[in-house]
Amino acid sequence: MSVGAAAVRRGCGVRQQGGAYAETGLSSNGLPLEAFLIDPPIRVDAEAIGLTAVGVKLMARADGSATDVWDIVGTEHYHNVADFLEEVRRFGMSRRLPATLDFGRLGPGSRHVVLHARGLLANWRDLAPERAQECPRVAANRSLIVRGATQETADRYCPVPPTHELPFPEHQTMCCGLWWDDVAGGAPAEGRADRLTSRSMPSFTYAARRIAPDVARDYRLAIVASLPITRIAVIRADDGRHEPVVTAAAKSALPVALEDA
Amino acid sequence: MSDTISTTPETPRQPTLLPEAPLAIEATDVPLSALPDDDALVGPPPSRELVEAIRAVGVLVPIAVVVRPTRRRTPGGYDVIAGRRRIKAARLVGLERIPAVIVEAPDQGPLPDALTIQLQQQKGNPAAELRAIERLVAQGADESAISRATGMAVGTIRARLRFRRLVPGLRSAFEAGAISTHVAERSARLSVAQQEGLVETLDEKGRLISTDVHAARDARAAAALAALPLAELHAAPDATELPDELRHLTPMTAPVPTVATRDVAAAAEVAIDLLRDLLAVVDDAWAAAGADRDNQPEPARRARAFLAEVDR
Secondary structure, three states: OOOOOOOOOOEEEEOOOOEEEEEEEEOOOOEOHHHEEEEEEEEHHHHHHHOOOOOEEEEEEOOOOEEEEEEOOOOOOOOOOOOOOOOOOHHHHHEEEEOOHHHHHOOOOEEEEEEEEEEEEEEEEHHHOOOOOOOOOHHHHHHHHHHOOOOOHHHOOOOHHHHHHOOOHHHOOOOOHHHHEEOOEEEEEEOOOOOOOEEOOEEEEEEEEOOOOOOOOOOEEEEEEEEEOOOEEEEEOOOOOOOHHHHHHOOOOOOOEEEEO | OOOOOOOOOOOOOOOOOOOOOOEEEEEEEHHHHHHHHHHHHOOOOOOOOHHHHHHHHHHOEEEEEEEOOOOOOOOOOEEEEHHHHHHHHHOOOOOEEEEEEEEEEOOOOOOOOOHHHHHHHHHOOOOHHOOOOOOOOOOOOOHHHHHHHHHHHHHHHHHHHHHHOOHHHHHHHHHOOOOOOOHHHHHHHHOHHOOOOOOOHHHHHOOOOOOHHHHHHHHHHHHHOOOOOOOOHHHHOOOOOOOHHHOOOOOOOOOOOOHHHHHHHHHHHHHHHHHHHHHHHHHHHHHHHOOOOOHHHHHHHHHHHHHHHHOO
């Protein structure tokens, strides 16, 4: 059974009446979040692409197969990449779309391309000595097999990045697992040698690490995830101002749901 | 005796926004014929209420004008700092003179920058405003000081300063009025290379409009996009052929080892979830075979007992 994203208080607040939100829903038969992570993260020049910190931008693929929504997740609400991803893992994704968006360009193949200012750590090698975990993509690939998938199926839906064919210490690029090893703002666990930290968000708490705290970080804006848009949720407004938004959203080839705030 | 030498910190010299000598200011009436024509007074016409109020009681609040002594007798020799709508309303009701505060500027040399800015705001000339602001910045004035001296909002000052990003070809066209303020604002956000391309467009077509700027911006975005290694972004899992269910995310309750499992405690929780899932599979298989659940093998019973203990 599949459902939409949960209506909880998120890092960026609660959903607003009359707003349209791109969602990636949850399903008991869905794929793990890790299947949609971009590993290694892809560095992006926001100015060249025409992206701004506010709002989203529709980007047609070069082959014309679909149009994606590119969205910079703000560090003021999600200081760490893992803040956003762990929220998505628990509640699905819900990101506001402008009412003036050309919804007609969105369809089932559209992705919500998530960018974060701390997505790529240029000096990731400085933190590597303290890392010991395998790549999350590898773990997710294995989890599909645990759930009964064949290796072929697991590789098809959650392939291990080719850059990670070597064991972790020999990685040639930054591994997305670093997002969970480089979490700032958490409460450190007393007496733990592994720098375990408990990071609280408005609706949940997750465990991560803050390794090599003394190392200077050189972050770059990068694409961190490419999430399928499973539906558009429009939030019902007391004064009915959601109605034109529903009409606009219905121009997409995606399911549109009218939800309460 | 202390080796410390006490010194008074040198106070930074404040920029001179107005001339050292005070400007001559007088309050008097000026003939409306000495003021610029209505067409030269940029801005909306006066409201009906304003016209009627002036018809009833005259102009109570003086307008502000600046004039050079040698131009006092010249029709239109006054530049209006404030009061464009009052002037238009006064003309509409047939007045011949209007009360004014007159700032007398020096006959020679440029007008003080603070006055220039106020004048150019009245005339709607952002290029001239920019030049005046740049001169003040060169004197060491910051945005707040300029704002205090001119009455211009800090946001407006910043907007004007963004024009400094224009390449020389566009800057000169902007100052000459060959491109609109809107086009200049949009162009200033582009890279130097893109702006140079717009200069070529301007040279070829003799004009530059918003569509040209948008085209340059989109071309740049397309080129930047093409340079990105986006294969993985759309390929895996396949974005267009992904079955609907697989386009969703597995909720946290499913036995998926996550990165949080790298913590031992979290790993234990996931292992327990995994055990529950496996038992559910056993139950399904047992039920499909029509067998009694109570007769499941010993390991299954022990696992169930373990979970019951955990739940307690």
